[in-house]
Amino acid sequence: QVQLQESGPGLVKASETLSLTCTVSGDSISSYDWSWIRQSPGKGLECIGYIDDSGSTHYNPSLESRVTISADTSKNQFSLRLSSVTAADTAVYYCARRRYTSGFYFFDYWGQGSLVTVSS
């Protein structure tokens, strides 16, 4: 059974960098793509980006200048860094597995979510 668990600070100051880590169990992160998705009352569900099984990253163009997704295969973890945060970045952040089957991509396993609040 694949399980994902987000970890990181729940409170980040405005203008600083948000950092989260997703620990994956039951699967190797080298075998699939791994994503970050966030959910806020104002913007709903939003794909932040993903790191593919070759280590290449793909970002939402609206966040690309501030986002870095990386992976540590030795720890079976992948991480999100979002710089220069503002109140608009306050959201629940999810990590998820991005799977490709029969010509289609989808998110089939998700973490429980991590609430990150940006304070002024």
Add this chain to the structure above:
Amino acid sequence: DIQMTQSPPSLSASVGDRVTITCRASQTIRSYINWYQQKPGKAPKLLIYGVSSLQSGVPSRFSGSGSGTDFTLTIASLQPEDFATYYCQQTYSAPWPFGQGTKVEIK
């Protein structure tokens, strides 16, 4: 960017009802649409991918249809555990947006 518009934003229904949720894309997304169910305080759960392929373990009362720009999620006979918010998502092009959701409430 391709926009995804769901309707209705919310609906009230009774156990046993047939429920239909619609998602419209601002331009063609061919068959690249997924549907998710989310309950309060939980992560979204994949129901359907590629318009109509049922994810493993999802009850057969859920079905999807459509092509191009107009898509439908149907719950054939609403069960108590189906009261939740449902989201469509297109994976045809970045940034792979979700719809705004449809909340299915108890009548």
